[in-house]
Amino acid sequence: LDGLAREAKALQERKSFIAQERIRLQNKAADEAELISRLQRITLVTDEIGTKSKELSSTYEANLDDLSPLFSKLLVEFPAEFDKYHLDEIVVAAILPIVRRVVAQWNPLRDPSGLVSTLRGWKQALKVNAADETSQVQKPMTPYESLLWNVWLPKVRTCINNEWSPEDPTPAVKFYETWAGFLPGFVRDNILDQLIIPKINRAIASWDPKHPTVSLQRLVFPWLPHLGLRVEDVLDDARRKLRSFLRHWAPADGVPEDFSMWRDVFEKSDWDAMLLKHVVPKLGLVLREEFRVNPRNQDMTPLAQVLPWSTLLRPSVFSQLLETEFFPKWLDVLHMWLVQPRVSFEEVAQWYSFWKATFPENVQNIPGVARGFTRGLQLVNTAIELGPDAPKKLKRPDYREELAAAAIGTSATNVSAPPKKTVPLRTQEVTFRSIVEEYAAEHNLLFIPTGRAHEKSRMPLFRVSNASGKGGILVYVQDDAVWAPAEGDEYRAITLEEMVLKVNK
Incomplete structure (x- = not known):
């Protein structure tokens, strides 16, 4: 009986397995039939x-x-x-002869959007940008990429x-911007590296600063x-040309x-140094040699050439330019007017208001400029107080001497007190030193003359230290750079940031 039971059970299991x-x-036959049907329908569509x-x-x-x-x-x-059968190959094969003919008659510079509207609707069918561009493994081109490389790119x-x-640049820029989203990375790179950038570099190299045809x-x-990452290579050449232009x-x-x-493509210190070297001396020369204060026949041309630079130069530098070259002349003429026997203070007030209004508000608000006009106002008030004695007793202002005295007083005060974020006034020509002093002040550092000179360069030495005045480093300024001790007695050029780090060690 047990044997019969086992045999019956095995028979039942066999029947179940067969079922x-x-x-x-x-099911497999049905799936195969469905697959055959789908493939037949795909064949019909293809x-x-x-x-x-x-036909097309x-x-x-x-x-x-x-x-x-x-x-x-x-x-x-x-x-x-x-995706499984790579049907994008059929899509590309179908459009290839038509695209070849369309491209032959197409000018990408005159009609940059040609073909784009059509391709935009076919991005999925063509598998546009389907490849992983971050992968380091080199893969064969897709049919669409091959179409671009062999038909479109030539x-x-x-x-x-x-x-x-x-x-x-407009036609090529518009073309590139229109097509960038439809191009694989290696095609974009080829266009930039082989076509665009070489022509830009040649144009920059041949750009004549004396007779420029375009900016x-x-x-x-x-x-x-x-x-992208190529930007510095192009900008380096452009910066050199800009310096040559200036x-x-x-x-x-x-x-x-x-x-x-251009301010945004320069480091701040490089921008300031470039203007100090190539622009500020010329502006100073214009004010010194060509500008005259003449109430009867005032020529504003020299000053009009200088004022537009107020937004491009550091306020401290622009202020120093005016304090050195404008206000001494202006105060001299004001004094000459005030010592006249029959001076009209109403005319003086109008003249004063005219000059103050000549300067934009951003310039008027610079402390050094405001100080110059305040000095003029003080001179007028003193003349009014002196009355008839003004011609004899009103002292002629020596503004340069006053500035020098103020600078000495400021330096003496800074030795015993933490420096404020202002630059001491000086009467000498504006130099790179003004930037160094201001940068030191902005970082609460003292920049004090030592009265000694560097042994080899013979340049004046300055001690840069914290507010206590102790320690710090000795530096000198030459060729628009700060030179600080390196190994032994040797000095090397350092950046302003490195100067601050050395002092704060």
Whole structure:
């Protein structure tokens, strides 16, 4: 009985297995039939695409949009098969002859959006930017990338090389911005590295600062958002050209067009040093040699050449320029007027108001400039108090001497008290030293002359220390750089940031 029971059980299990296997095979057959059906339908669609492609290829003015419904059908009805069987190859093969003909007649500089509207609707079908650009593994090109590389890019290369001039960046910039989202990284890199940047660099190299046909920023700035890590290579050459331009620049030329835009592409210290070296001395010379204060026939031209630079120079530097070259002359004429026997204080007041209004508000608010006008007001008030004795007793102001005395007093005060964030006034020509002093003050450091000179360079030595005045380092200023001790007795040029770090160690 036990044997019969076991045999019956085995028979039952065999029947169950056969039933399950039958179901599995039936399901598999159904799946295979469904797959065959889907593949047959895919074949029908691809045949239809091929037929439509041939039809469009024989049409003089082919419209790629006619293929859109068929491509959409592939994507919507067969999404899994589209990726599994690489149906994007069929899409590219279908449009290749038409794209080749369209591209042959296309000018990317005149019509940058050509083909883009069509491709925008086919991004999924063409697998645009489907590759992982962060991967370091080199992969073969996709059909779409191959189409771009072999058909589209040669036309772009020809137009940019033969027709585009960096002096007129707009067509190429517009083209690049239009297509950037449809291009794989290696194609974008090729366009920038092989076509755009070499022409920009050649244009910068041949740019003549004496006789520029276009502004330097017109060559460079439109491309800055697109250059990425390449930006410094382009800007280095442009900065050198800008310095060369400023060497030949004259105040009568006015502030160069869009010059303030360059401030953002320079380090702050480099920008200040460049202006101190190439601009400030020329502005000082204009005020010193060409500017005259003449109440009867005032020529404002020299001052008009200087004032626009107020927003580009450090306030302390611009203030020092006016205190050194403008206010001494202005106060001299004011004094000459006030000692006249029949001076009209009403006319003096009008003249004073005229001059103050001549300066923009941002300049009036600079402490040194405000001090100059206050000194003039004090002179007027003293003349009023002296009355008839003014011609004999009103002392002629020596503003340069007053500034020198104020500077000495400020330095003496700073030795015993923490420095405020102001730069001591000086009467000598504006130099890089003013930037160093202001930078030190901004970081609560003292910058004090030692009365000694560096043995080799013979440049005056200064001690940079904290508010206590103890310790610190000895430095000298030469060639728009701060020189500090290195190893042994040798001095080397350091940045202002390094100077602060050395003092605060």
